[in-house]
Amino acid sequence: MDILRGYVEAVKRNMETMNASDYDGKEEDLRRQQEELERYEQRLKEKSASADRFDQVVDAAVDCAAGDISFSQLEHMYQQEGS
Template identity: 70%
Template sequence: MDQLKNYVEIVKKNIETMNASDYYGKEDDLKRQEEEIEKYERWLKQESVSGDQFDQIVDAAVDCAAGDISFSQLEDVYRKGKS
């Protein structure tokens, strides 16, 4: 679950960066974060059974990063996606 936690953290950081006031280097930060997100999403695709399950896990991770659901709820979605 460390990979899943790391994914949520980078998504959370990306949300914060997108919502932050403009600053020098913001575009570079967003690009680096997007590359990290893509790395974790490749991992998730390998773990997921179908495209729909992948989409559900990604949506749940974004909800978790935004504080709309708990990490344990995200874990439930993730486990269902793998079964």
């Protein structure tokens, strides 16, 4: 679950940066965050049974970062990944 929790936190940081007022270095922060997200996504993709399941987990992680679902709901979905 560490990968999943780290990914949600990275998505939250990215959302906050995107919604923040412009500041010096914002583009660089967004670039670094995108690279971090891609690393997490690669690790999640390696564990996914299919591309569709990967997409579902990523969508749910974004929903969790936005506060639309709880982390426990996301965990439950992620654990169903292997089913």
